[in-house]
Amino acid sequence: MSxxxxxEGKDWSFETLQDIHDAVAVVAKEDLRLDTFPNQIEVITAEQMLDAYSSTGMPLLYRHWSFGKRFAQYEGVYRAGLQGLAYEIVINANPCISYVMEENSATMQALVIAHAAFGHNHFFxxxxxxxxxxxxxxxxDYLxxxxxxxxxxxxxYGEAEVERxxxxxxxxxxxxxxxxPRKRPISLAEEERRDRERRDERERLYNDLWRTVPGGGETRRKTVDHQRALLRLPQENILYFLExxxxxxxxxxxxxxxxxxLIAQYFYPQQQTKVMNEGCATYCHYRIMSSLHEQGRITDGSFLEFLQSHTNAIRQPTAHDQTYGGINPYALGFDMMCDIARIARAPTEEDRQWFPDLAGSGDEMAALKDVWANYRDDSFIAQFLSPHLxxxxxxxxxxxxxxxxxLKVExxxxxxxxxxxxxxxxxxxEVGRHTxxxxxxDVDLAGSRRLVLxxxxxxxxxxxxxxxxxVLRHLTTLWGYDVVLEEVDAATNEVLKAHMASPEP
Structure with a gap:
């Protein structure tokens, strides 16, 4: 269909999805110059979308009771009509996998393909x-x-033991x-292969590390110092340390x-780029859908349907609104992307003073692609939030x-x-503000093996x-000995409070 x-209308077929994808790809590649992984689009039901919600959106994930609990919670709220479902879920994989709801209209399928299969895809x-x-x-493959x-x-070993x-x-x-990062990470497939090869060596190291520390002052001190070096303390990655x-x-x-x-690490970048990731995808879908309308590829009615959904996504409730839940990342991200494009294209004198390298550069997509590649939310806002915005x-x-x-207005x-x-x-x-x-x-290697955090x-x-x-109860379950968690003032190093836990007998 060229x-x-x-x-026309709301109905679609798989041939329609292919036509939509191909038309969106032309705009994304030629007009926006996006660089994406190949796309894999999966059509799923509402129940499958609920299932994806429950297991962090990842296919092939292992079983755990908490996923079933979340499924029941989401399903109850959804069936009661108190909350809708996402139109899509996108997975950072190569090829990039986008799940789209079969209940979506043809317009919404075009929107989510532009948003997820090209906007998020480029950002990933x-x-x-x-x-x-x-x-x-x-x-x-790793999943x-x-x-x-x-x-x-x-x-x-039994489901109960694994679940625990x-x-x-x-x-x-x-x-x-x-x-x-301490070094460039190897691929997950390489991690799996290397792990199989080093298990024997690892067990030898554990036995050496935790054998009885010999007596005698100097020998004892050297042994303990050697073991501390093996543990690489202090260690921010607690699961790595326990492993x-x-x-x-x-x-x-x-x-x-x-x-x-490793799965937690895989999701770590998403915690730091919510505003940028959604801002990038929302800006891309807005540009792409507007271009398709200008080209006559979608009707005025479809464009109005798109605008209604887009406007709902970027709505920012005021503090007095009952729906207020903080700053909407879609709203802030989209407005900042539009503002960066404006500064590159038609800056004011104020913009030239605040953004001398960006203002008037003329190539808004080059500016945006540079931003999308080289910043995370905190540095992005610190660098590009303008007085105008x-x-x-x-x-x-x-x-x-x-x-x-x-209250004080600062x-x-x-x-x-x-x-x-x-x-x-x-x-x-900043991630540290929320985690x-x-x-x-420290750890008492020579005596009680008490762990100090x-x-x-x-x-x-x-x-x-x-x-x-x-959380300390779970930590002692894994460590096997007493654990002390001291809360230390970052400025003075004074211990403000201590929490202690012992493993269950």
Whole structure:
């Protein structure tokens, strides 16, 4: 179907999907110059979409009771009409897999193909966070390996024992990632091959590491120092530490910890790029759908249907709105992408002062592609949130101190407040602000084998007591000995609070 309407009405067929994909690809490649993985589009039912929700959107994932629990929760809310489903789910793989709902109209299929199969796809392939931390070509094979391995463990050691281990591993998955790369990661397939080869060597190392430390002052000290060096303390990746050093874990348990942490690491870039990723995909689908309408490939009615969905996606409720839940990443991301394009194309004098290298460059797509490749949310906002957009959003900075009688307006969208607003908003997207900085600090190698962890406290924010007790219980299950978690002031190194846990008898 060349040059005419891609579809009329809401109905579609698989041939229609192919025509839509091909037309979207032309605009994405020729007009936007997007660089994407090959696409694989899967049409699924509402129940399958709920299932994908429940297992973090990944196919072939291993079984766990928590996935079934989430499925029941999502299904109940959906069947009651209290919440809709996403029109699509996209997976960072090569080829890039986009799940689209069979209930979607033809217009919505065009929208989600533009959004996911080309917008998200380009971002996954080119952003430095995903290039640094993920292996799109190997993830599906690794998931198949993980599913089969855990199923084999369930058959051999019992479902209850495997489930108990996964419960503990999942509880620590947020602290099971490396935040700073030490070396270029190898592919997941290579990880699997190398692991099989080094299991014997690993067991020899564990036996050497945890054998009784010999007596005698100098010999004892040297042995302990050597063992500390092997443990590479302090260690931010707690699951990695437990996988390598927990004294009582069996080889199959260490392998399951490795599976959980590698999958957690795979999702780590998405935590840091929500605004940029959705902003990129939303900007791309807006440009592509507008171009298809201008070319006469979709009708006015279809374009109005698209605009209604697009407007709902980028709606930013005010603080007094009952639906307010913070800043909408679609809204902020899309507005910032449009603003960057405006600055590159038609800057004001203010833009030239704030963005001398970007303003008037003329090639908005080159500017956007550079941004999409080289930033994450916090650095993106710190660099590109403009005074123009701060005024449009009517941003202001409020300080809410627990002991203060009133709120304090620290900055507003004026000349004095622009830098403060940009810095404050960008800091809200730093990963450390939402995930506690907890590291393995020490372990008593020569005696009780007590494990000591430190939580670096910023701005006096201590951990929730109940949640901490639950997580420590899982930690002691994996470690096998006593665990102490000290909350340490990041500025003074003063221990503010200590939590202790012992393994269940």
């Amino acid at each position: 040059g005419g309407l891609l579809f 392939k080119n952003n430095y966070q995903f290039r640094q931390w993920t292996d799109p070509g190997g993830i599906l 198949a390996y993980a599913k089969n391995y855990i199923a084999a463990c369930e058959e051999r 281990l996964l419960d503990s591993a999942h509880a620590l998955s947020a602290q099971g990632v490396d935040r700073y 390598k050093a927990a004294p009582k874990l069996h080889p199959w348990q260490r392998e399951i910890l490795r599976i959980v942490r 701060m005024r449009k959003w009517r941003l202001f900075h409020i300080i809410d101190q627990e002991n203060a009688p009133k 900055a507003i969208h004026n000349e004095r407040g622009y830098q403060d607003l940009r810095r404050t908003l960008s800091s809200d997207y 506690p900085d907890i590291q393995v600090a 430190h939580h670096r406290v910023f701005a006096g924010k201590l951990l929730d007591v109940v949640d901490t007790a639950l």
